[in-house]
Structure formats: C-alpha cells, structure tokens
Amino acid sequence: MCKSTNLDKVTGHLDADECIDIIYLDFSKAFDKVPHFRLLQKLKQHGISGKVSDWIQSWLRGRRQRVCVNGYSSTWRLVFSRVPQGSVLVPVLFLIFINDLEGNLVNSVFKFADDTKLLGKAVSDEDRDQLQTDLELLLDWSNTWQLPFNSSKCKVILAGTINITHIS
Numbered sequence: 001m002c003k004s005t006n007l008d009k010v011t012g013h014l015d016a017d018e019c020i021d022i023i024y025l026d027f028s029k030a031f032d033k034v035p036h037f038r039l040l041q042k043l044k045q046h047g048i049s050g051k052v053s054d055w056i057q058s059w060l061r062g063r064r065q066r067v068c069v070n071g072y073s074s075t076w077r078l079v080f081s082r083v084p085q086g087s088v089l090v091p092v093l094f095l096i097f098i099n100d101l102e103g104n105l106v107n108s109v110f111k112f113a114d115d116t117k118l119l120g121k122a123v124s125d126e127d128r129d130q131l132q133t134d135l136e137l138l139l140d141w142s143n144t145w146q147l148p149f150n151s152s153k154c155k156v157i158l159a160g161t162i163n164i165t166h167i168s
Contacts, residue, residue, distance in 0.1 A: 026153035
C-alpha cells in the first residue's frame with residue numbers, strides 16, 4: 001500500500017474542485033540567522049553526538065567577521081549565528097534546524113532548503129481559520145527559535161475553484 005503524500009492531498013482537493021491556499025514563507029536571511037547554540041541543541045535532539053557533534057561544534061566555534069566600506073574596516077567580532085555557506089553541509093544543517101517546524105500544524109508544509117510553503121484547503125471559514133491558526137503556530141516557532149520570517153517576501157497563491165463569497 002502506498003503512503004499518501006502532502007502533494008497527493010493537495011491534488012486530491014484540486015481534483016475535487018476545492019480551493020487551496022498556498023502560502024509561500026520566506027525566512028529573513030535564513031542561513032545568516034541560525035543561532036549556533038540552538039542548532040547544536042537540535043543536532044543533539046536528532047541523536048547527532050560524539051565526534052560528528054564535536055566536529056560541527058568546532059566548525060562553528062570561533063568564527064569572526066568584520067565590515068569593510070570604502071577602505072575602512074570595523075574591528076573583528078565573534079559570530080554566534082549564521083551557518084557558513086558554501087558547503088554541502090549547510091542545507092543539511094538548516095533542514096535539521098527547521099525539521100520540527102510543522103510539529104503541531106494541521107495543514108501540509110513543504111520544505112526545501114530555506115523555502116517553506118504552507119498548503120491547505122480553503123473552502124470554508126473553518127478551513128481558513130485553521131490556516132490562520134497554522135500561520136500563528138509557525139510565527140510562534142519562528143520567535144522561539146530566533147529565525148524570523150520576512151513578511152514582505154511572503155506571498156499567497158489561491159488555486160482551484162474560487163468561491164466568490166469568501167474573497168475579501
């Protein structure tokens with residue numbers, strides 16, 4: 001027996017001529033905002049320990065940066081957030097960090113690197129209320145884990161049959 005996927009649920013609603021809201025969420029400077037301490041907590045929760053954990057901790061520890069503008073440089077400062085980019089490990093660490101993002105949600109979530117989409121049926125007021133509740137839970141997660149959404153880049157797509165009585 002095949003397991004139903006989130007995409008199967010979405011296409012099922014569309015095949016039944018039901019509306020779907022697809023909410024595109026954008027993390028604000030996603031890779032730059034991941035707090036090292038919290039990332040290490042999540043790695044431990046996923047059972048990553050021992051030499052692998054030590055290596056990742058060493059890879060993150062002691063990173064410094066400075067700003068250079070028009071030939072002037074600031075002093076070097078330690079960096080306590082930011083997953084260093086340019087390696088295969090970065091998207092994996094980020095996905096581990098956001099792995100529990102949809103923990104308490106009713107609707108479906110698709111994640112790929114720092115792209116996240118919330119999808120849900122939007123036929124009734126109850127459906128839309130549930131989508132709103134899920135959005136509020138995502139915002140709570142974002143605040144708890146110090147990874148904010150960039151609301152100016154978040155978008156909504158309405159797919160399927162449009163019920164004029166619910167457009168506002």
